[in-house]
Structure formats: C-alpha cells, structure tokens
Amino acid sequence: MSIVLALVTAVLFACGSWLLMQRRLTRIIIGIGLLGHGANLLLITAGGPAGRPPLIGADPVSSLSDPLPQALALTAIVITFGVTAFLLALGYRSWQITTDDAVENDIEDTMVARRAADGPEGPVDDGEPTTSELGEM
Amino acid sequence: MSTESLVPLPIVLPLFGAALTVVLGRSRVAQRVVSIAVLTAMLVVSVALLAEADQEGHVVQVAGGWSAPLGIALVVDRLAGIMLVVSTVVLLAVMVYAIGQADAERERIAFHPLYLVLAAGVSASFITGDLFNLFVAFEMMLAASYVLITLGGQPDQVRSGMTYVVISLVASTLFISVLALLYAATGTVNMADLSVRLAEVDPGLRAAFSVMLLVVFGIKAGLFPLFFWLPDSYPTAPGPVTAIFAGLLTKVGVYAIIRTQLLMFDTPEWLGTTLLWVAGSTMVVGVLGAIAQDDMKRILAFHIISQIGYMILGLGLLTVAGVAAAVFYVIHHIIVKTALFLVAGLVDRRAGTSRLSEMGGLVRSAPVIAALFAVPALSLAGLPPFSGFLAKFALVDAGLEVDRWGIVAVSLAVGLFTLFSMTKIWAGVFWGERDQEPTRTPMVDGRFGAPVWMVIATGGLVAASLAFSIWAGPLHELSLRAAGDLMDPARYVDAVLGGRP
Incomplete structure (x- = not known):
C-alpha cells in the first residue's frame, strides 16, 4: 500500500468526519461523499500496490494486483452514488420546506428537555417549540 | 427440484414481485395481489427451508456455479431459517395491514415495489454466507427503507428521515472500511473462509475486527451508545412502515452481530463481558428514555432499544443456553413489537393523535383495540403466561447457570420498568379523559373502530405471539439446536467449504 494512497484515505476520512459534524445539510452531504470516497480508496488499496492492472496478457499473472477488491469497490461506488442522489433530493425537499439548510433539533426531544427544565410542578406548555429552541445545540 | 435450489427464492421472489408491481403501477388491485402472492410464496419456501435446515443442519447453494469461497454462498442454517420464517410472517401481516388501511396517502404507487425490495434485502441478509454480500443486502434493505420512511415528504418525515439516512450511511461506510481491512488481512470475504483464516491472524488485529464489526452492526441494531437516532426517526414514518422497521430492521442488525461474532471470531471472555455491559446499559437507557416520553410511538421506540439489550445479553453469556435464549427472544420480540406498533397505528387512527x-x-x-394492545403489552413486560415471560425466563435461567447475577438482576429490574411504561400507555390511552383536544379528527369506521383488515392483521400477530407461548417447548428446543450450530462454527465451515480447508 503506497504511502500517498494511505495519506489520501486518511485526509478524506478526516475531512468527511469533520463535515459530518456540521449543522448545515449541504456540508453533511459533502461529508458523506468524502467518507464514501475514502472507504472506496481503502478497498482498492486492499487489492495490492498501485500500477499493476489486472489485465490478462499484460503482465505475468503472479504480479497482477487482485481484481476482486476493484469489483467490490465498483459495487460500493454505485451504491454510494445512488444514495447520495437520494440524499441530495431529500436535502432539496428540506430546503423547500424550511428555506434553510440547517438541521433542526427533534421536536419531541426539545419538548422533553423543556419538561425536564420546568420540573414536575412547572407550567405545562405543550405548544410547538419555537425556532430558537430548535436551533439550540 | 431439490431443496438447495429453493435457497435463492426468498431473494429472487420479492425482487421479481417488485419489478412486477412497478409495471402494474396503474392498478392498485393488481399490485396488492402480486404483493400478497409473493409474500405467501416466500412464507411457503421459508418454511420448507427451515424444515430442511433443521434436518440437515445447513442448506447451501453457491450462486453462479463457482464453488465457495469464490462463488457467493447462500446458506440457510437453523438460525437463518427461523429468522426467514418469522420475518416473512411479519412482512405478510404488515402488508395485509397496509392494504387494510387503504389510505391513498400511504399506499402510493411506490409503496409495493419498495416494500418488496425491503423484503428481499431482509431475507438476503439472513441467508447470505458472504460478508460483502451482506453489505449489499443491507444497502438494498436500507435504500428501500430510506424512501419508505420519507414517503409523503412531510416536514417532520424529512427532518427525521435525514438523521436516519445519514447515520445509516455512516454505518455503511464503516462497514466498507472493515471489509477492506479484512480483505487486506485475509484475502477473502466469504464468512466460512474468514472463520478459518482469521484464526491465523494476530489476536490483537482479530479483536480490532471483532469490535469494528460490533460497532457497525451496533449502529444498525441500536445498541448503547449508538441508539440515539432510533427514537427520533422511527415514529414519524407511516404506521405500517414504522411497524416493519421496529419489528425487523434492528433485528437484522442483531442477527448480523450474532452471526459474525460467533462464526468468525473465537469470542474470548473479555468480549462476553463487554457485551454484557453494553447489554445492561442498552436495557437501562432504553427503558429510562421511554419513561420520559409522552408520545405512544416514541415510548414503544425506546422499548425497542431496551429489548435489544436482552438479546445481546443472551449472546454475551457465550453459552449454548445463552445464545439459544437470545434466538428465542428475537423470535418473540419481532412478533410482539410489530404487533404493538400496529396497535399504535390503530390507536393513532382512532384517536387522531399518538x-x-x-x-x-x-x-x-x-374495546377491540384495547384487547389487542393488552396481550402484546403484557407479553413485552414479561408477565406469565405470555411469550415475553418465557423468553425472559430462558435468559435468566441461562444467566444464572454461569453465575452472572448482576446482569440478571438488571434485566429483571428493567422488566419492572417496562411494565410501568406499559401501564402508563394503558392509563393514558385507554382509561381516563383527554387533557387536550387532538390535533387531527379521529377516524371511526366499522364495528371494531378500525378497518377490518387492519384489525385482522394485528389480531393475527397477537395470535402468533400466543401460539408462541403454546408451542414454546418445541421452539425452545429448535433455538437450542440453532445455538448448538452457532457455538460450533466448524459445522458451518464444513457445510460451505465442503470439508476443504
């Protein structure tokens, strides 16, 4: 496994994980894409060092890299592609609804948290949570 | 036709049905007929496979005519057979329920094809003998579930669907990474072959693989501390979809944990202890989370988490009796949990709110809905003579056999809290008066307070859970035989690789 590919995989995983922690939907989707690329690259490097394509007749069979991980990576790429397309559609729908691509807190979670803050004797206010409550980290 | 050639059918039939329902998209009646016919055929095939697997031990079919480990092996052993039969029963019941609901909004053109693809993914996860194929099966199941959970595109569905899709994708990415590392270390993704070759790998590396796979499937199964996405995303989906997710999807994760850990790794003592801690935390956190909720579906969703803990507890004991109890518990749980969510759907419809x-x-x-709720609720809490009591009794018995007093005490305490939660739902839904007006208008139809096929489907599952208690003896013996196979990976390896090292 060449050191360059190892480094690229590491950088892709790092950037992907960082983007995943963001509150903006677009960044999360890009993060998922980067993570997917990192994983696919890792799969490719599992097949042996770069620069030895598994073409019959090009090299003696013993020095070829293993074609199976490449086939696996191809499958994984197709799956990632399809799911990313779906995620983009979902992100677009979310933007249509909220006109903002920030990820909101869950309504029920917010209401449970509010009940806990009010205490058992506190005012029971089951109205819809306000925008500022949904945006709190 | 030999039984081996039946093995691919639980995957092929629903995929074929999915294609057919797309073509027949214009006629709802034709779609319904195809779906029901396909699921019924799957049930027949699954029962035949389970019967054969129980006699022979393993039914193996290698796809494409290549011999294992090159070809993709499809293996039905006793565990896979049990899971196939139970999951198909549940899939069929929920399909009848969804048809009974006859809600134009729910039963869109896309519903039937997606549901059948989901069915194919679930059965493929159970019968595959190849780790990469397991990944593909998971993706098939998840891709269908992504669309099903957001079908309708309502604001809360989109928000919670997003969490669900992103967390599942992260788990899938981790899964590919583990696959890459496993392939680099061993040069194979066939599970039987991995079982042989991993034994030669350095123990430290093996432990790392084992824990990574546990994390991947732990996210799917909703184990502590990886459960946070589950209660937010499940309840927003349409009623039948939530029921099938709650009943099946997390249990596919549990199945994958049981399968991979027992088959591929030699499961050292520390792993068992770790699993017991994870199981205990999952049970406690799940049940305490449920107590804080006000929404019926969310209470039930938190109970999925606490119940997953029980199954992992059985696995963590690492004895034949423990694993058998886990398998027994999975059967009970799939039926009862789906039934409860179906009742929640009925209540939601009848009361206009959850x-x-x-x-x-x-x-x-x-009163009919109340009766349908009471049986699975008492069963979930583990009251005799219902199925939950028998499943918990088997677990406790297996735990005491190896002197794991602590975890047994925790599991019994969690049982009490579960009962408390169920009484809370009972008191809130069926007794007392409304504190506030519901947001939607309640729908009242028919004598039972709901469309007749919805009631029949729910009643069918409740009856299945009662049948479980009646035939608990033979079922437990079957689980014991399944666990005996699981604890002796050499049998699986022999069956797949044909005795060749």
Whole structure:
C-alpha cells in the first residue's frame, strides 16, 4: 500500500468526519461523499500496490494486483452514488420546506428537555417549540 | 427440484414481485395481489427451508456455479431459517395491514415495489454466507427503507428521515472500511473462509475486527451508545412502515452481530463481558428514555432499544443456553413489537393523535383495540403466561447457570420498568379523559373502530405471539439446536467449504 494512497484515505476520512459534524445539510452531504470516497480508496488499496492492472496478457499473472477488491469497490461506488442522489433530493425537499439548510433539533426531544427544565410542578406548555429552541445545540 | 435450489427464492421472489408491481403501477388491485402472492410464496419456501435446515443442519447453494469461497454462498442454517420464517410472517401481516388501511396517502404507487425490495434485502441478509454480500443486502434493505420512511415528504418525515439516512450511511461506510481491512488481512470475504483464516491472524488485529464489526452492526441494531437516532426517526414514518422497521430492521442488525461474532471470531471472555455491559446499559437507557416520553410511538421506540439489550445479553453469556435464549427472544420480540406498533397505528387512527395527553377513554369507545394492545403489552413486560415471560425466563435461567447475577438482576429490574411504561400507555390511552383536544379528527369506521383488515392483521400477530407461548417447548428446543450450530462454527465451515480447508 503506497504511502500517498494511505495519506489520501486518511485526509478524506478526516475531512468527511469533520463535515459530518456540521449543522448545515449541504456540508453533511459533502461529508458523506468524502467518507464514501475514502472507504472506496481503502478497498482498492486492499487489492495490492498501485500500477499493476489486472489485465490478462499484460503482465505475468503472479504480479497482477487482485481484481476482486476493484469489483467490490465498483459495487460500493454505485451504491454510494445512488444514495447520495437520494440524499441530495431529500436535502432539496428540506430546503423547500424550511428555506434553510440547517438541521433542526427533534421536536419531541426539545419538548422533553423543556419538561425536564420546568420540573414536575412547572407550567405545562405543550405548544410547538419555537425556532430558537430548535436551533439550540 | 431439490431443496438447495429453493435457497435463492426468498431473494429472487420479492425482487421479481417488485419489478412486477412497478409495471402494474396503474392498478392498485393488481399490485396488492402480486404483493400478497409473493409474500405467501416466500412464507411457503421459508418454511420448507427451515424444515430442511433443521434436518440437515445447513442448506447451501453457491450462486453462479463457482464453488465457495469464490462463488457467493447462500446458506440457510437453523438460525437463518427461523429468522426467514418469522420475518416473512411479519412482512405478510404488515402488508395485509397496509392494504387494510387503504389510505391513498400511504399506499402510493411506490409503496409495493419498495416494500418488496425491503423484503428481499431482509431475507438476503439472513441467508447470505458472504460478508460483502451482506453489505449489499443491507444497502438494498436500507435504500428501500430510506424512501419508505420519507414517503409523503412531510416536514417532520424529512427532518427525521435525514438523521436516519445519514447515520445509516455512516454505518455503511464503516462497514466498507472493515471489509477492506479484512480483505487486506485475509484475502477473502466469504464468512466460512474468514472463520478459518482469521484464526491465523494476530489476536490483537482479530479483536480490532471483532469490535469494528460490533460497532457497525451496533449502529444498525441500536445498541448503547449508538441508539440515539432510533427514537427520533422511527415514529414519524407511516404506521405500517414504522411497524416493519421496529419489528425487523434492528433485528437484522442483531442477527448480523450474532452471526459474525460467533462464526468468525473465537469470542474470548473479555468480549462476553463487554457485551454484557453494553447489554445492561442498552436495557437501562432504553427503558429510562421511554419513561420520559409522552408520545405512544416514541415510548414503544425506546422499548425497542431496551429489548435489544436482552438479546445481546443472551449472546454475551457465550453459552449454548445463552445464545439459544437470545434466538428465542428475537423470535418473540419481532412478533410482539410489530404487533404493538400496529396497535399504535390503530390507536393513532382512532384517536387522531399518538400523544398520551391528547387521548383517553378508548377502552369504552374501542374495546377491540384495547384487547389487542393488552396481550402484546403484557407479553413485552414479561408477565406469565405470555411469550415475553418465557423468553425472559430462558435468559435468566441461562444467566444464572454461569453465575452472572448482576446482569440478571438488571434485566429483571428493567422488566419492572417496562411494565410501568406499559401501564402508563394503558392509563393514558385507554382509561381516563383527554387533557387536550387532538390535533387531527379521529377516524371511526366499522364495528371494531378500525378497518377490518387492519384489525385482522394485528389480531393475527397477537395470535402468533400466543401460539408462541403454546408451542414454546418445541421452539425452545429448535433455538437450542440453532445455538448448538452457532457455538460450533466448524459445522458451518464444513457445510460451505465442503470439508476443504
């Protein structure tokens, strides 16, 4: 496994994980894409060092890299592609609804948290949570 | 036709049905007929496969005519057979329920094809003998579930669907990474072959693989501390979809944990202890989370988490009796949990809300629904003579056999809290008066307070859970035989690789 590919995989995983922690939907989707690329690259490097394509007749069979991980990576790429397309559609729908691509807190979670803050004797206010409550980290 | 050639059918039939329902998209009746016919055929095939697997031990079919480990092996052993039969029963019941609901909004053109693809993914996960194929099966199941959970595109569905899709994708990415590392270390993705070759790998590396796979499937199964996405995303989906997710999807994760850990790794003592800690935390956190909720579906969703803990507890004991109890528990749980969510769907429809504070007095206005809730609820809490009691008894018995007093005490305490939660739902939904007006208008139809096929489907599952208690003896023996196979990976390896090292 060449050191360059190892480094690229590491950088892709790092950037992907960082983007995943963001509150903006677009960044999360890009993060998922980067993570997917990192994983696919890792799969490719599992097949042996770069620069030895598994073409019959090009090299003696013993020095070829293993074609199976490449086939696996191809499958994984197709799956990632399809799911990313779906995620983009979902992100677009979310933007249509909220006109903002920030990820909101869950309504029920917010209401449970509010009940806990009010205490058992506190005012029971089951109205819809306000925008500022949904945006709190 | 030999039984081996039946093995691919639980995957092929629903995929074929999915294609057919797309073509027949214009006719709802034709779609329904195809779906029901396909699921019934799957049930017949699954029962035949389970019967054969119980006699022979393993039914193996290698796809494409290549011999294992090159070809993709499809293996039905006793565990896979049990899971196939139970999951198909549940899939069929929920399909009848969805048809009974006959709600134009729910039963869109896309519903039938997606549901059948989901069915194919679930059965493929159970019968595959190849780790990469397991990944593909998971993706098939998840891709269908992504669309099903957001079908309708309502604001809360989109928000919670997003969480669900992103967390599942992260788990899938981790899964590919583990696959890459496993392939680099061993040069194979066939599970039987991995079982042989991993034994030669350095123990430290093996432990790392084992824990990574545990994390991947732990996210799918909703184990502590990886469960946070589950209660937010499940309840927003349409009623039948939530029921099938709650009943099946997390259990596919549990199945994958049981399968991979026992087959591929030699499961050292520390792993068992770790699993027991994870199981204990999952049970406690799940049940405490449920107590804080006001929404019926969310209470039930938190209970999925606590119940997953029980199954992992059985696995963590690492004895034949423990694993058998886990398998036994999975069967009980799939049926009972799906039934409870189907009842929650009925209640939601009848009361116009799923918030406890917005409903009450249903025991008078809809006694049939109340009866349908009571049986699985008491069963979930583990009261005799229902199936939950027997499943918990098997677990406790297996735990005491190896002197794991601590975890047994925790599991019994969690059982009490579960009962408390169920009484809370009972008091909130069926007794008392409404505190507030519901947000939607309640729908009343028919004598039972709901469309007749919805009631029949729910009643069927409740009857199945009662049948489980009646035939608990033979079922437990079957689980014991399945666990005996699982604890002796050499049998699986022999069956797949044909005795060749």
